[in-house]
Amino acid sequence: MTLRNSAIGIAMLAATSVQAADFKWASTTDPQTMDPHAVNSAPVLGFLNNVYEGLVRRDKDMSVQPALAVSWEPIGEGDGWRFKLREGVTFHDGSTFDAQDVLFSYQRASGEAADTRSWFAPISEVIVVDDYTVDFMTTAPNPLFPSSIANWMIMDQGWTEANDAAVPDKEAGNYATINANGTGAFKVTEREPGLKTVLEPHEGWWGDVEHNITRAEFNPIQNPATAVAALLSGDVDMINPVPIQDVARLQEDSDVEVIKGIEARVIMLGFDHEAETLKYTDDEGKPNPFRDPRVRKAVAQAVNVDAILATIMRGNAEAASQLVSPAMSGYSAAHAERPAFDVEGAKALLAEAGYADGFSFGLKCPNDRYLNDEAVCQAVVSMLAKIGITAELEAMPVRNYWPELREDNYDMYLLGWSPGTFDAEHPVRFLVATPNEEKKLGSWNFGGFSNARVDELLPAIQSELDETKRQAMLDEVAKIIQDEQVYVPMYVQPLVWGTRSNVELTQRPDNFFLLRWVTVN
Amino acid sequence: MFAYIVRRMLQSVIVLLVVGLVAFSMFRFVGDPIDNMLGQERTQADIDRLRAELGLDQPFPVQYYKFLKNAVQGNFGVSYRQGRPVSTIIAERAPATLELAFVSGFLAITMGIALGVFTAIRRQGIAANVIMTVSLIGVSLPTFLIGILLIYIFSVELDLLPSFGRGETVMIGNWSTGFLTTSGLKALILPAITLGLYQMTLIMRLVRSEMLEVLRADYVRFARARGLSDRVINFRHALKNTMVPVITITGLQLGSIIAFAIITETVFQWPGVGLLFINAIQFVDIPVMAAYLMLISVMFVSINLIVDLLYYAIDPRLRVDARAT
Numbered sequence: 001m002t003l004r005n006s007a008i009g010i011a012m013l014a015a016t017s018v019q020a021a022d023f024k025w026a027s028t029t030d031p032q033t034m035d036p037h038a039v040n041s042a043p044v045l046g047f048l049n050n051v052y053e054g055l056v057r058r059d060k061d062m063s064v065q066p067a068l069a070v071s072w073e074p075i076g077e078g079d080g081w082r083f084k085l086r087e088g089v090t091f092h093d094g095s096t097f098d099a100q101d102v103l104f105s106y107q108r109a110s111g112e113a114a115d116t117r118s119w120f121a122p123i124s125e126v127i128v129v130d131d132y133t134v135d136f137m138t139t140a141p142n143p144l145f146p147s148s149i150a151n152w153m154i155m156d157q158g159w160t161e162a163n164d165a166a167v168p169d170k171e172a173g174n175y176a177t178i179n180a181n182g183t184g185a186f187k188v189t190e191r192e193p194g195l196k197t198v199l200e201p202h203e204g205w206w207g208d209v210e211h212n213i214t215r216a217e218f219n220p221i222q223n224p225a226t227a228v229a230a231l232l233s234g235d236v237d238m239i240n241p242v243p244i245q246d247v248a249r250l251q252e253d254s255d256v257e258v259i260k261g262i263e264a265r266v267i268m269l270g271f272d273h274e275a276e277t278l279k280y281t282d283d284e285g286k287p288n289p290f291r292d293p294r295v296r297k298a299v300a301q302a303v304n305v306d307a308i309l310a311t312i313m314r315g316n317a318e319a320a321s322q323l324v325s326p327a328m329s330g331y332s333a334a335h336a337e338r339p340a341f342d343v344e345g346a347k348a349l350l351a352e353a354g355y356a357d358g359f360s361f362g363l364k365c366p367n368d369r370y371l372n373d374e375a376v377c378q379a380v381v382s383m384l385a386k387i388g389i390t391a392e393l394e395a396m397p398v399r400n401y402w403p404e405l406r407e408d409n410y411d412m413y414l415l416g417w418s419p420g421t422f423d424a425e426h427p428v429r430f431l432v433a434t435p436n437e438e439k440k441l442g443s444w445n446f447g448g449f450s451n452a453r454v455d456e457l458l459p460a461i462q463s464e465l466d467e468t469k470r471q472a473m474l475d476e477v478a479k480i481i482q483d484e485q486v487y488v489p490m491y492v493q494p495l496v497w498g499t500r501s502n503v504e505l506t507q508r509p510d511n512f513f514l515l516r517w518v519t520v521n
Numbered sequence: 522m523f524a525y526i527v528r529r530m531l532q533s534v535i536v537l538l539v540v541g542l543v544a545f546s547m548f549r550f551v552g553d554p555i556d557n558m559l560g561q562e563r564t565q566a567d568i569d570r571l572r573a574e575l576g577l578d579q580p581f582p583v584q585y586y587k588f589l590k591n592a593v594q595g596n597f598g599v600s601y602r603q604g605r606p607v608s609t610i611i612a613e614r615a616p617a618t619l620e621l622a623f624v625s626g627f628l629a630i631t632m633g634i635a636l637g638v639f640t641a642i643r644r645q646g647i648a649a650n651v652i653m654t655v656s657l658i659g660v661s662l663p664t665f666l667i668g669i670l671l672i673y674i675f676s677v678e679l680d681l682l683p684s685f686g687r688g689e690t691v692m693i694g695n696w697s698t699g700f701l702t703t704s705g706l707k708a709l710i711l712p713a714i715t716l717g718l719y720q721m722t723l724i725m726r727l728v729r730s731e732m733l734e735v736l737r738a739d740y741v742r743f744a745r746a747r748g749l750s751d752r753v754i755n756f757r758h759a760l761k762n763t764m765v766p767v768i769t770i771t772g773l774q775l776g777s778i779i780a781f782a783i784i785t786e787t788v789f790q791w792p793g794v795g796l797l798f799i800n801a802i803q804f805v806d807i808p809v810m811a812a813y814l815m816l817i818s819v820m821f822v823s824i825n826l827i828v829d830l831l832y833y834a835i836d837p838r839l840r841v842d843a844r845a846t
Contacts (some may be wrong), residue, residue, distance in 0.1 A: 040561065118564075171601070177604045194800065226672065229677050303540075399805045400550075
């Protein structure tokens with residue numbers, strides 16, 4: 001084993017002509033499982049992207065590129081997609097990858113017990129044409145399907161079945177919860193949940209090796225101050241995230257570097273659109289002012305986003321005008337303007353709506369979910385006070401927060417949304433569409449906003465193959481959302497990573513950290 | 522004596538049951554684990570299904586009853602977060618906490634008693650006054666701050682000791698020990714000091730004040746009149762008589778060293794049960810929280826029992842009283 005590894009080390013040394021290296025990194029959360037179909041969460045999928053691969057993968061700029069599939073093409077007039085698979089790919093245990101593994105992984109990832117099954121909602125059937133060709137038949141034309149499965153990872157049928165892990169088990173766990181056997185550039189050689197996970201390069205990997213890592217160790221470090229100390233003392237080579245308040249300090253240190261970027265997550269304020277009356281108010285029984293778009297617009301104009309970014313985010317984030325950031329596909333360039341900060345205008349709107357004397361209401365906010373979330377809410381409260389509306393802020397841990405929102409215990413709330421497909425359709429489906437349990441629409445539309453035109457456009461957007469027509473419809477939806485001020489988008493959350501200065505890496509907007517782009521000099 | 526032990530045991534069981542009941546009634550307020558277990562694209566149907574599977578839709582006394590029924594058979598359930606049996610996870614994590622608690626407890630007792638005796642005997646000396654002043658820091662600074670300060674000085678600035686973790690460990694049977702490797706021993710220093718400092722100063726101040734009291738007692742004066750040496754008076758007569766309150770406090774503090782290692786473990790990312798518990802709270806991992814709380818209460822209850830029995834051994838008056846009643 002050791003002999004073989006050193007042989008790879010030497011081979012890599014020759015290939016990349018940089019010194020091979022040990023690499024340690026830390027993040028706040030440990031991926032809770034090694035099973036790529038059991039939990040659909042960023043820490044798990046981000047980590048496992050080093051170990052497992054999908055048919056397609058995302059490049060440094062988030063564009064979709066071939067991975068286990070070499071090419072794909074639509075079947076007929078939007079009947080489905082045909083994927084040509086890569087030949088000569090082996091799993092970490094040496095077995096060969098072929099179409100049966102794809103079919104098996106589809107069945108596993110779309111089954112009852114899988115957390116990833118919503119990705120396959122548009123699929124009616126998967127057909128193995130030959131060993132290296134697979135057809136995915138869709139119920140309706142689905143132009144986005146190839147890019148929507150970038151995180152769907154392929155498992156080896158033989159290995160998974162031999163270890164009794166053919167069905168993901170989130171509640172009780174199984175062999176695949178702690179062990180992994182992917183086709184990715186790195187294999188898991190040691191796994192102690194919550195303590196450390198060791199990865200080593202997969203010698204039989206099909207891709208071109210760009211990294212020079214011989215061994216990588218991941219340690220979860222929960223306390224941000226400890227993580228910063230570990231980076232400063234050189235105990236780890238990279239941490240994610242760096243607390244905003246430590247950015248300036250780390251930048252002064254010549255041994256470490258701060259890498260900043262913009263995450264895909266947009267932070268916004270949401271309203272209760274359905275309730276007849278306010279729930280947390282001194283004016284019992286008065287009608288709910290947030291049902292009036294003018295009041296929602298007044299809120300948008302009263303919030304000074306630039307001030308929030310300059311003070312609370314210390315200049316590390318960008319203002320947002322829509323539910324997605326400009327980096328996402330389908331972003332509506334025609335609606336890039338956000339309402340200007342205008343206290344007088346906001347007061348005028350309130351007066352017009354009949355609330356010249358203001359009102360009081362309840363604002364719910366998480367305090368451990370987004371960067372400085374509670375501080376942002378406090379700022380919003382004081383900004384709204386200037387136009388005469390009084391918010392009573394209640395901040396709570398996220399584990400209490402979602403149940404509160406589900407039970408409609410709020411008048412206004414804070415929400416962050418990262419589109420899993422990196423497309424503008426995603427937030428429309430989850431946040432704006434009229435809630436419909438059966439069609440799986442609007443599952444995060446807590447306020448119950450409903451607009452017939454949006455509901456009509458959404459299926460059309462989902463199945464439109466023509467880019468221009470699709471964008472026109474997305475533009476129309478963006479306009480409705482802005483005109484109605486369904487949400488008040490505030491800013492795109494920043495990504496802040498810290499590294500030792502001898503480390504080069506790539507920061508992707510989805511906050512995934514990929515070892516195959518790491519070079520230690 | 523036997524009746525006393527049996528009575529105390531019964532009391533202990535009742536205490537445990539009440540602790541469990543209170544814990545289970547609180548879990549609802551800790552939050553909802555469902556959102557942590559399902560991804561962003563979950564539906565209400567998924568939420569309801571999982572809640573029913575985990576039994577979270579039932580009232581808490583029913584959940585508690587089920588927990589007890591399984592716990593009696595040694596089954597503490599499966600962690601929501603890790604998908605592995607809770608008993609396995611706790612067995613993996615316990616050595617880290619116990620080793621840390623042992624070292625800091627040892628440090629606290631030896632240093633505490635030694636410094637306490639020293640400051641009591643030489644209470645006018647400069648050294649004693651310096652120690653007393655410095656010890657105020659140990660009592661008044663929060664553990665969290667002491668830990669961060671130590672990390673800053675010894676790992677960031679001086680680069681002598683690791684900033685987090687347990688270093689290399691060696692498995693002896695099922696016990697992972699950090700005592701046998703250099704990195705393991707180095708990793709132990711800062712957390713042990715952080716955890717033990719408060720207890721050390723507490724024991725030291727207690728020993729000192731008890732000693733001062735005892736040194737004024739008649740039998741010490743009489744001993745001096747008999748012409749006994751200072752050493753014999755201080756250690757055989759005085760120190761021994763200060764030990765009853767010291768043992769009580771030390772015993773209870775030993776429990777709290779293990780129970781409240783939570784903060785130290787979080788600061789140093791020390792992979793013990795305290796860190797596990799913090800993780801469990803954040804994730805609302807009810808099986809882990811329940812098992813941890815029960816374990817800690819078992820520990821406190823048994824430490825109290827042992828302390829009571831030690832009184833018997835040390836203080837003859839108790840034995841007389843017991844017989845009289």
